[in-house]
Amino acid sequence: MALIPTLSNRPRVLVVGGGYVGLYTAFNLQKKIAKSGGIVTLVDPLPYMTYQPFLPEVAGGNIEARHAVVSYRRHLKETELIQGSVTSIDHGNRTAVIAPADGGDNFELTYHDVVVAAGAITRTFPIKGLAETGIGLKTIEEAVALRNQVLSLIEEASTETDPAKRKRALTFVVVGGGFAGIETIAELEDMARDAVKLNHRVDQSELRFVLVEAMGRIMPEVTESQALWVVEHLRSRGVEVLLNTSLDNAENKNIKLINLPDKSVAQEFDAETLIWTAGVMANPMVRSTDFPIEPRGRVSVNVNLQVSGEFGVIENAWAAGDVAAVPDVTGGLPDGTCVPNAQHALRQSKRLAKNLWASRFNKPLKGYKHKNLGAVAGFGQWKGVAKIMGIQLKGAPAWLAHRGYHGLAMPTMERKIRVLTDWFVTMITGRDLAQLENLQAPRSTFVSAATPKPKPAAAAPAEPAKAAEPAKAESKEKAAASK
Structure with missing residues (x-):
C-alpha cells in the first residue's frame, strides 16, 4: 500500500475517530500544529460528530436531526479530514491503515503522534432475532x-x-x-x-x-x-x-x-x-493495534492520557474517551476508571490537547482530574430527573436543568443557536409529528414514474351479430334432414 499523493506530507497528528474527543482535540490543536509546520488529520467514517445526548429528543421530534450533529468540514478548517476508518495501527513504525468510506483501496498513513478517539459501539449479546x-x-x-x-x-x-x-x-x-x-x-x-x-x-x-x-x-x-x-x-x-x-x-x-x-x-x-x-463497549478496532489493552477492551492510559502499559509510557501515543481506561482519581467505576460519558470525554479532550502540545517542548504534563458533577435526564416536555452536585431535582426543574446543561454542552455556537431555536419553536407550536417515508428508497417514486408501463392487451374484435344467424339456420336444416 502506498501513500495517497493528495494528502499532506507534513508531520502529522493522527486523530483516530471523531466524537467529542476527536472533534475537540483537533479543534484545539489544528492552529498550533499548523503554525509549527505540521498538520492534524482526523479520520472518521462520518463527516460529522453526533451529540448523542440529543438522540432521544431527535427521535421524539423536539430537535431537527441535522442540528444534533456538528460538521467537521465547517468547524475544522485547518484539519486534514479523511472520511474512512482506521483498520489497524502499527505504532512501532508510526503507520496506520485507512479504509476509505467509499469502498476504495486501503492505504497507509504515517504520523508523528496518534490520538485514539474511536469511542464506543453498541454492546449486544447473541440473542436470536x-x-x-x-x-x-x-x-x-x-x-x-x-x-x-x-x-x-x-x-x-x-x-x-x-x-x-x-x-x-x-x-x-x-x-x-x-x-x-x-x-x-x-x-x-x-x-x-x-x-x-x-x-x-x-x-x-x-x-x-x-x-x-x-x-x-x-x-x-x-x-x-x-x-x-x-x-x-x-x-x-x-x-x-x-x-x-x-x-x-x-x-x-x-x-x-x-x-x-x-x-x-x-x-x-x-x-x-x-x-x-x-450498554456500550469500546470500539473493537483497538485490538488491531500494538497498544496495551485492559480487560474491558479499552486502551490502557495513565492519568496524563498517554498510552501506557506494563513497560511504561508509549511515546507519542494518546487516548481518551470511551475507548480509553482513564484513571479516575476522584472515584469512578469499581476498577478505578472514568465512566464512559460525554462529561468526561469533553474534558479529557481538552486536557489531552494541552498535554500533547506541552510534550513537544518537554514541559510538565498535567493529569486529568474531574469530579462528576452529576446527571440530568429529560422525559419529554416539562418532565425529567437530575442530581447536580448532590442536589436532587425532578419534574419541571430537572427538565430545565437538563436543557440548560446540554444546551451549553452542545459543541459550537452555531449548533447551540440551532438547538435553542428548535426548543423555542417546539414550546410554541408543539413537537414535529411529521414522519418521512421511503428514506431507504428515495428514488422509488421517480423510478415508478420513469419505468415504461406495459400496454394493455388489445381486445379481440367482436363478431357481427348477424353472422350468427346463418349458422343457426344451417344447423336447423341439418337437423331436419336427419329426420
Missing part, C-alpha cells in the same frame, strides 16, 4: 428511523382491521434501563401520545410501551430514591417497567422475556419495534 428485529440508538440515522417508524406504525394501525396485527404495531419495547433507555422510551411515549391525539382511529389505551432491565434498578447514575421515582413516573404514564428481566428471544418479532435469575418465562408477545440500549 435481535439483529433482524432490533435497532439501537447510537447514531443520528437510528434516531430518525425510530421517529418515522413509531409515527408510521400509529398511522398504519389506525386502518388495520386485524386485532393481532394492530396490537403488534402499537407495541414498543426498549431494552436497557440506563439513561439512554429511559430517555428514549419517555420521549417516544410522549410523542406517541401527541400523535394519537390527532388520530381519532387510535385510542391512547392501545399504545403499549415496555421497558426491560436486567438489573433490580434503573439509572445507576442517580440516587436509589430518584430511580424509584422514575419507575413510578413511567408507570403512571402507562409504561410497563420490568426489572430483573431479560430479553431471551426476538425471532419473527415475537418478544420472549425471562425472569432473572431463574430464567423462567416472564412474558411473550409480538412487537413491531424493539429498541436496544443495553
